[in-house]
Amino acid sequence: MLQTLVLLVDEDNLKDKNVKASVDEVARYVKECGYNSFVATDLEEFESSFPKEDMISTLVVCDSGQSCEKLLSDGYYVVGMKHELNPEVEFKGAKYVFSEIDNVDMDSFVKVYQRYSGEPWEILRTERLLIRETTVEDVDEFYKLYKDPSMTRFMEGLFDDPEDEKRYQRDYIKKVYGLMGFGVWTLVRLEDGAVIGRAGYSVRNGFNEAELGYLVGKEYQRHGYALEACAAILDYGRDVLQFDAVQTLVKSENTVSIHMCEKLGFKKESEVEVEENIYGKEYKDGEKVALNQATFGKYIKMVRTF
Numbered sequence: 001m002l003q004t005l006v007l008l009v010d011e012d013n014l015k016d017k018n019v020k021a022s023v024d025e026v027a028r029y030v031k032e033c034g035y036n037s038f039v040a041t042d043l044e045e046f047e048s049s050f051p052k053e054d055m056i057s058t059l060v061v062c063d064s065g066q067s068c069e070k071l072l073s074d075g076y077y078v079v080g081m082k083h084e085l086n087p088e089v090e091f092k093g094a095k096y097v098f099s100e101i102d103n104v105d106m107d108s109f110v111k112v113y114q115r116y117s118g119e120p121w122e123i124l125r126t127e128r129l130l131i132r133e134t135t136v137e138d139v140d141e142f143y144k145l146y147k148d149p150s151m152t153r154f155m156e157g158l159f160d161d162p163e164d165e166k167r168y169q170r171d172y173i174k175k176v177y178g179l180m181g182f183g184v185w186t187l188v189r190l191e192d193g194a195v196i197g198r199a200g201y202s203v204r205n206g207f208n209e210a211e212l213g214y215l216v217g218k219e220y221q222r223h224g225y226a227l228e229a230c231a232a233i234l235d236y237g238r239d240v241l242q243f244d245a246v247q248t249l250v251k252s253e254n255t256v257s258i259h260m261c262e263k264l265g266f267k268k269e270s271e272v273e274v275e276e277n278i279y280g281k282e283y284k285d286g287e288k289v290a291l292n293q294a295t296f297g298k299y300i301k302m303v304r305t306f
Contacts, residue, residue, distance in 0.1 A: 001057060001119070002035065002057060002058075002059055002109070002110055002113040002114075002117075003035060003036055003057040003058070004035065004036040004037070004038060004050070004054075004057060004058045004059070005026075005030045005035055005036070005037050005038075005058075005059050005061065005109055006037075006038045006039075006040060006046060006050060006058060006059070006060045006061065007023050007026060007027060007037070007038070007039045007040070007061050007081075008040050008041075008042075008043070008046050008060055008061065008062040008063070008064070008067060008071075009023055009039065009040075009041060009062075009063050009081075010041065010063055010064055010086075011041040011042065013063055013083070013085050013086065014039075014041055016084075016085055018083075018084060019063075019083050019084070019085060021102075022083065022100075022101055022102040023039060023101070024039075025102040026061075026101055026102055026104070027039055029102075029106070030106065030109070033106040035106070038050075043067055043070065043071075046060070046071075052074065052075065052076075055074075055075060055076045055077070056117070058076070058077065059077050059078075059079065059109060059112065059113040059116075060076055060077065060078045060079070061078075061079045061081050061098070061101065062078055062079070062080060062081060062091075063080075063081040063082075063083060063085075063086050063089070064086075064089070065080075065089045065090050065091050065092065068080055068091045068092070068093070068094055069091075069092050069093060072093045072094065073093075077112075077113055077116035077117065078091075078093075078094055079094060079095075079096050079097065079098055079109075079112055080094045080096070080097035080098070081097070081098055081099075081101050082097060082098065082099040083099070083101070095112070095115060095116065095178075096112050096115075115177075115178060118173075120132045120133035120134065120135050120186075121133045121177070123185055123200075123233075123236065124232055124233075124236055125190070126228050126229065126232045127228065128189060128190055128191070128225070128228060129187055129188065129189060129190060129196075129225065129228060129229055129232075130187075130188040130189075130190055131185050131186070131187060131188075131199070131200075131229060131232065131233065132185060132186055132188065133173070133177055133183070133185055133186070134169060134172070134173070134183075134184070134185060134186045134198070135169075135173075135186070136166050136169050136170055136173075138169075138186050138195055139158075139162060139165050139166050139169055140162070141195035142158060142165070142195075142198070143158060143162060143165075144217070145195070145196075145197065145198075145215070145217035145218075146158050148217075148218045150218060151215065151217070151218065153254075154250075154251045154253070154254040154257070155213075155215065156276055156277070159279075159281070159282065159283055160281060160282075161282070164282055164283040165283070167283050167285075168279070168283045171285070171286060175286075180203070181241075182200065182201050182210075182241055183200055183201065183202065184198055184199065184200035184201070184202055184213060185198065185199060185200040185233075186198060187199055187216070187225065187229050189220070189225075194220075196216055196217055196220040196225060197214065197215050197216035197217055197220065197225065197226070197229070198213075198214065198215050199212075199213065199214035199215070199226070199229045199230060199233055200212075200213065200214075200233060201213075201233070201237060201241075201246070204249075204274070207247060207301075209243070209245045209246055209247040209303065210237065210241075210243055210246055210247070211246070211247050211248060211249060212230060212233065212234065212237075212246050212247070212248045212304075213248065214226050214229065214230055216229075226260060227260055227263065227264070230260075230264055231264060234246065234264060234265075234304065237306075238306040243306065244305065244306055245303055245304065245305045245306065246303070246304050246306075247269075247301055247302065247303050247304075248261055248266055248301075248302050248304075249272065249274060249299040249300070249301055249302075250299060250300050250302060251297070251298075251299060251300070252271070252298070252299075252300050258300065258302070261302050261304075262302075264304060265304045266302035266303060266304045267302060267303060267304070268300055268301075268302050269301045269302060269303050270300075270301050271298055271299070271300055271301070272298070272299055272300075272301045273296045273297070273298055273299075274296060274297055274298075274299050275294050275295070275296055276294075276295050276296060276297050277289060277293075277294060277295050278294075280293065
C-alpha cells in the first residue's frame with residue numbers, strides 16, 4: 001500500500017521559483033491527503049532516507065532521466081516529471097510521465113503506484129458493492145460461480161484448466177488494464193467481501209462501441225446486484241471513460257437479460273453473428289483459434305447512448 005510520495009528533483013532545477021512552487025504544492029497536497037511526502041535533490045539523499053526495504057510502499061516522482069533509469073533498475077516505482085526546465089528529458093522504462101505535476105490528483109498517484117505494485121484498482125463503490133479490477137486470486141472464486149451449468153447457458157465459460165485461466169488473467173491485467181485503463185472487473189459484496197460476479201467493458205473486433213457484459217453467481221441472483229452494478233458502470237463509462245455510446249450483446253432467448261438491459265436504457269438495434277471461442281479450449285499466450293475452427297453464435301445487439 002502506498003505510504004510515501006518522494007519528489008526527487010535536481011538541485012539546480014529546484015532553484016527555479018516555478019519548479020519549486022510546483023514541488024512545494026504537491027508535497028503539501030500529498031500530506032493533506034494523509035500520505036507522507038519527502039523532497040530530495042540527489043540519489044544519495046534519497047537512498048539514505050528510503051532504503052530498498054522501504055521501496056514497496058514508496059512512489060518516486062523524478063525529473064532526471066538518469067536517476068529514473070537507475071531507480072527503476074534497482075526496483076523502485078518511479079514516475080517521470082516534466083517541467084519547463086527539462087522538456088527534452090526521456091524517462092526510459094517509466095510506465096508514466098506527468099507534466100504539470102501540481103495538477104495531478106492523489107487518486108492518480110495511487111493508481112500509478114498500484115499499477116507498479118500489482119494492486120488492483122478500485123473502480124467504484126455502490127451501496128452494496130465494491131467494483132474493482134480482477135486479480136489472479138479471483139480466478140478460484142470464478143470457478144465456484146461458473147460451476148452451476150445455468151451460468152454458461154447464454155455465455156462462454158472459463159477454460160477447463162484453471163491454470164490456463166490464470167495465465168489468461170495475468171495477460172489481461174497487463175495488456176488490457178495496463179494499456180486501456182478499463183475492462184471486465186470483479187464484483188465484491190461489501191457486507192462480507194464475497195466475490196459475487198463480474199461486470200465491465202470489453203472491446204470486440206468489428207464493433208465500434210465498448211461492450212457492457214456482466215455475470216452474477218446463481219446464489220446471488222434475484223437481489224438486484226446486476227442492475228446496481230451495471231447502472232453504476234454505465235455512469236462510469238459516461239462520466240469517466242467519456243463513452244458516447246455502449247453496446248451489449250444478448251442471446252435472443254435470454255429474456256431476463258434483455259429486460260434488464262432495457263431498464264438500463266438499452267435499445268435493440270440488430271441481430272449479429274459473433275465469434276465465441278476466440279482462444280479455443282486452451283490458452284496459448286493469446287494465440288487465437290484458426291478461422292476454420294471458430295464457432296459463431298447469433299446475438300441481439302442493444303445500444304445505450306449517452
